[in-house]
Amino acid sequence: MAEERGRAPGAVHVDGEVVASKRVGAYRHLTLTAPGVPERFRAGSFVAVTVAGHVARRALWVHRVRASSAFGPTLDVVVEVRGSGTAWLAALPVGARVTLTGPLGRPFALPRDAVSCLLVGEGYAAAPLFPLAERLRERGCSVSLVVSAPDESHLLSALEARRWVRSVTVLTADGSVGRRGHVADHLHELVERSDADVVYAAGPAAVLAGAAAAAERAGAWSQVAVEVPTACGTGLCHGCPLPVVGEDGVDRVVRACAEGPVVRGDRVRWDAL
Amino acid sequence: MSARVPGPVMVAAGCGGTGRELEPYAGPEGLDGLDFVTRSITLDPRSGGPGPRIAEVPGGLVNAVGLPNPGLEHFLATELPWLVRAGARVVVSVAGSTLGEYADLARRLSRAPGVAGLEVNVGAPDEDGAGLLAVREPFHAAGVVAAVRREFPTDRPVLVKLRPDVSRVVEGARSCHEAGASAVVVGNAVPAAFPDGRSGGLSGPAVAPVALRCVAEVHRALPGVPVIGCGGVRDLPSATAYLDAGATAVQVGTALLHDPTTVARLRAALRPTAHPPAAEETP
């Protein structure tokens, strides 16, 4: 694939502010100011947020950036409460200060030509696919979006995205909305049907591995956004091992936060993850 | 010995990435003039341990990263030249599984342009797990220092990094100094376990009082030996606690994972202009 990518042009460590906090289904959507971060953002990069009283940082995908608003440039994150750090984040009131570093990591590679793209995401992790879809549309790509979740409350809304993608498919495991089923079980069919040149995936490892395999079978490229628990998010600590096969065919372990989080699906050694 | 002892603020081994990842947060001077201790370098490449490599605990982190590094040859060809070009004063941390490996590393690093000094890592929290030379007794550590010192020019410092174990650290510091160590880094991740029982090392604010006690004891017993404090340094008070206890410098590790600008802030706060120039800095 003729790809354009390269590192995000530098990250910054800044103090920002919560300017909006909204419960959407099972998630909490936070809108933050973070001087310099929205300006540098590329789809697939993330931020590492400082949580009061905790040494490790919490990594969050950037769901959306606005170049301007009443508060200046802002970014949105989607928080699923899982433990103490995400609970703290979800409880932040409007006006609270947050310290964060970003944008971090390697973003999605964009095709140079106007090709056909399938975007597959599950749960909150589908967040970075929305700004990606917008970028791809701007380049004239035809975009099919698949969003999935265990149930409706864990589904990111594709309402707005419908305006600029060719098709939206919704899957929930319990059938509460859209087709019933696990997206991981339908990847071959979804990839075949979309006739995609590139498959982009974001979600749990099983979805990513399935998307990579389905893409390979269909002769398409894949780009996957991998979540490996990370302490710093900046590449300093080597704490988030991602097993890959290098360009030279040699097995390596790279840092998911610095050499990823987005990597080519066919490079990941899924059985060692 | 005329070797300049680095400081007052250094990047601790394994917490500054390859240097490149730190640069965006290093302040207006970047890495220029920064005392940067590399992650521990071994002769052969190591891919590091399996995940999860780091767990968060109250007041710190437990890590079993497993010394991932590209091996000496690749380090000399890529990471070292980059750090030197960026202006960093590069202290290479060395780790080996035999005395011979430490000596070999020192010999080859002595010929590499831009190596400001060495730091001998003999206090790793899980040497067996990491496949490193087991250094249990002060004379073991001194043996490694002597082997490294023999191979490395005396006008450049050899530091030795000792475990913050108050029952052994004074003897260790004494033996290592006699064996030729220019300064003693007191502090490392403290032997600990992950919640599931796997071996690891505890670092961060939780270990600061432990390392501080060791620094104070070493300085009291051996006032002539330069001591570098390492463990939980995160702000001016935690750094000055070590300096007040007699340390000539501090190393910053885990705090960089929490806030990558920590070293830039501490460098600015501890700039020597406020004090008369330190004796070891005049040529």
Ligand SMILES: Cc1cc2nc3c(=O)[nH]c(=O)nc-3n(C[C@H](O)[C@H](O)[C@H](O)COP(=O)(O)OP(=O)(O)OC[C@H]3O[C@@H](n4cnc5c(N)ncnc54)[C@H](O)[C@@H]3O)c2cc1C
């Ligand atoms: C690149 C990346 C992007 C992410 N994006 C999002 C997002 O957009 N929205 C969201 O809700 N979550 C996201 N996560 C997961 C989120 O960072 C973790 O769920 C969160 O760190 C758990 O923190 P906690 O304090 O709530 O849980 P705790 O269980 O209290 O966390 C304890 C420790 O484990 C780490 N940890 C636990 N689970 C994970 C995990 N799955 N991934 C990473 N670290 C973990 C924490 O960072 C912390 O150090 C992302 C993770 C990564 C690596």
Ligand SMILES: Cc1cc2nc3c(=O)[nH]c(=O)nc-3n(C[C@H](O)[C@H](O)[C@H](O)COP(=O)(O)O)c2cc1C
């Ligand atoms: C992720 C991580 C990696 C480390 N890697 C090394 C290493 O390669 N060599 C070494 O001598 N010490 C290593 N250490 C120990 C630190 O250099 C430091 O001595 C210790 O963490 C205590 O200081 P701190 O509390 O400031 O982190 C590492 C620590 C951490 C947290």
